[in-house]
Amino acid sequence: MATKNHKYIFVIGGVMSGVGKGIASSSIGKVLQAKGFSMNLVKVDPYLNVDAGTMNPTEHGETFVLESGLECDQDMGNYERFLNRNLSNEDYITSGMVYQHVIEQERNLKYGGKCVEAIPHIRDEITRRIKKAAEHNGSTISVIEIGGTIGDYQNIMFIEAARVMKVENPDDVIFIMVSYLPIPSKVGEMKTKPTQNAVRSLNSYGVQPNMIMARSEVALDERRKEKIAISCNVRPEHVISAPDIESIYEVPLNFEKDKLSDMLLDLLKVKDGKQSADLAKWKAFVGNLKGLTDEVNIAIVGKYFDTGDFVLSDAYISVIEAIKFSSYESGVKPVIHWVNAKDFESGKKKLSELGDYDGIIVPGGFGETGIEGKVSVIQYARENKIPYFGLCYGMQLAVIEYGRNVLGMDGAHTREIEKDATVPVIDIMESQKKNIEEEKYGGTMRLGAYPAVLKEGTIAREAYLSAGALAKEDGESEISERHRHRYEVNPEYIKQFEDGGLVFSGTSPDGILMEIAELPKEKHPFFLGTQFHPEFHARPLDPHPLFTAFIKAAISGKK
Numbered sequence: 405m406a407t408k409n410h411k412y413i414f415v416i417g418g419v420m421s422g423v424g425k426g427i428a429s430s431s432i433g434k435v436l437q438a439k440g441f442s443m444n445l446v447k448v449d450p451y452l453n454v455d456a457g458t459m460n461p462t463e464h465g466e467t468f469v470l471e472s473g474l475e476c477d478q479d480m481g482n483y484e485r486f487l488n489r490n491l492s493n494e495d496y497i498t499s500g501m502v503y504q505h506v507i508e509q510e511r512n513l514k515y516g517g518k519c520v521e522a523i524p525h526i527r528d529e530i531t532r533r534i535k536k537a538a539e540h541n542g543s544t545i546s547v548i549e550i551g552g553t554i555g556d557y558q559n560i561m562f563i564e565a566a567r568v569m570k571v572e573n574p575d576d577v578i579f580i581m582v583s584y585l586p587i588p589s590k591v592g593e594m595k596t597k598p599t600q601n602a603v604r605s606l607n608s609y610g611v612q613p614n615m616i617m618a619r620s621e622v623a624l625d626e627r628r629k630e631k632i633a634i635s636c637n638v639r640p641e642h643v644i645s646a647p648d649i650e651s652i653y654e655v656p657l658n659f660e661k662d663k664l665s666d667m668l669l670d671l672l673k674v675k676d677g678k679q680s681a682d683l684a685k686w687k688a689f690v691g692n693l694k695g696l697t698d699e700v701n702i703a704i705v706g707k708y709f710d711t712g713d714f715v716l717s718d719a720y721i722s723v724i725e726a727i728k729f730s731s732y733e734s735g736v737k738p739v740i741h742w743v744n745a746k747d748f749e750s751g752k753k754k755l756s757e758l759g760d761y762d763g764i765i766v767p768g769g770f771g772e773t774g775i776e777g778k779v780s781v782i783q784y785a786r787e788n789k790i791p792y793f794g795l796c797y798g799m800q801l802a803v804i805e806y807g808r809n810v811l812g813m814d815g816a817h818t819r820e821i822e823k824d825a826t827v828p829v830i831d832i833m834e835s836q837k838k839n840i841e842e843e844k845y846g847g848t849m850r851l852g853a854y855p856a857v858l859k860e861g862t863i864a865r866e867a868y869l870s871a872g873a874l875a876k877e878d879g880e881s882e883i884s885e886r887h888r889h890r891y892e893v894n895p896e897y898i899k900q901f902e903d904g905g906l907v908f909s910g911t912s913p914d915g916i917l918m919e920i921a922e923l924p925k926e927k928h929p930f931f932l933g934t935q936f937h938p939e940f941h942a943r944p945l946d947p948h949p950l951f952t953a954f955i956k957a958a959i960s961g962k963k
């Protein structure tokens with residue numbers, strides 16, 4: 405188990421969701437990491453899904469995939485991007501996992517005939533997992549973000565576990581509440597009452613926050629700081645103003661302006677680590693992104709946008725961030741345009757409108773909605789030499805498009821949509837057939853990191869080489885990328901595609917699975933698709949080579 409004096413910071417949301425608890429947690433991790441502490445970040449999701457893989461992205465945003473293949477919450481992606489390292493299965497906890505484990509134990513008579521109950525068994529299983537994550541990471545300080553908001557029924561058990569951890573080791577556990585201060589337009593004044601009420605609810609669980617992060621449109625004034633401090637039992641300096649800012653990557657820098665890491669260490673009674681945080685590289689990165697004037701216009705053609713009257717870009721968060729990192733590195737400001745694939749099918753949008761964009765991405769997806777729209781977008785990008793980047797489904801659909809429109813394969817399709825396709829150029833992987841027959845959908849796709857071998861002289865290999873991701877001397881050609889799919893390029897059609905000019909520039913080491921498809925540079929400035937998800941590896945300080953190559957192509961083709 406974790407060492408006796410291991411420190412735990414619990415981050416809990418008050419007032420409402422969606423105000424940046426994940427970014428706050430990531431930034432707390434970042435500033436303490438910058439002080440030289442070994443950190444681990446844990447996301448707790450209170451839902452009963454065992455993992456995030458079975459949820460619709462319009463319900464819950466993007467499903468992020470770890471190296472191991474665990475499908476989890478998008479916040480895990482933020483943690484990886486801020487900490488600049490891979491996370492492990494231990495760092496993600498859902499109610500589903502906890503209950504599944506306890507019920508399995510009960511079925512195996514592991515509780516010695518006792519009555520199995522939420523308290524203590526569920527609570528103790530939560531504590532065991534939190535400590536196991538710390539131990540697995542060999543860290544000194546853990547940040548645990550509890551999903552949901554104070555007052556939810558679903559996360560009570562997690563708050564209760566945290567409370568007991570505090571009772572057991574009062575000096576080693578602190579609580580931070582991330583709150584929101586609305587400024588109702590008719591009132592015109594920042595209101596603290598919802599925050600006061602949220603703290604009271606938290607108090608009723610026996611928990612007193614040590615610090616309140618006050619999210620708002622603008623910075624908090626002294627008067628409101630004092631008001632919150634007095635009414636919520638925290639010191640005024642522990643009420644942290646967290647106004648909206650241009651980029652989420654500025655948050656750790658702003659926190660450090662207020663000496664957040666020193667305050668956290670004081671609260672945790674950590675004596676060492678008082679040197680100032682080393683955020684030089686991070687600062688340089690944030691410095692680069694501010695003040696960029698040249699734009700690159702990228703269209704993301706997808707489908708998971710609609711939630712009622714609102715457009716939700718959460719489903720593609722890693723794709724957006726990957727575009728940003730590569731754009732900043734190239735000295736341009738990305739402008740992302742959300743294009744709904746269905747609009748090309750209904751005639752609401754014309755293909756010629758795509759001419760406005762410098763580059764087009766079709767990201768990952770599942771099912772039938774909008775796919776004919778996407779295929780026509782890909783055809784337009786290919787024929788009009790607009791840089792095209794297909795991610796997973798976006799690669800499969802590019803293969804279908806090339807088959808139909810260049811190789812004359814009428815009826816080229818994916819078996820995901822048309823079970824009896826006459827020309828199934830995309831087919832289910834052999835290893836996946838049984839899962840579908842037995843309706844075993846949860847956590848059964850081809851998931852996580854797998855190697856691929858790159859072909860000499862291709863755009864893909866050149867991209868990895870020039871980003872320094874491959875060693876030049878020994879002619880290294882193997883990469884590793886994260887996956888999430890059940891279908892693949894049908895091996896029966898590979899030769900036909902290759903003879904017809906499509907290049908499979910990356911394959912699995914045994915040559916069976918097609919990992920990257922591209923058109924040679926002479927034919928198109930950038931037409932490339934990956935079976936894997938490169939966006940999951942893109943980091944602020946380490947942009948992804950293929951996104952960078954795509955952005956560079958988009959910039960050089962700018963109108």
Ligand code: GLN
Pocket residue numbers: 767768769770771795796797798820888889890891892
């Ligand atoms: N639906 C496709 C498959 O299962 C693509 C998945 C994806 O884009 N992540 O293979």
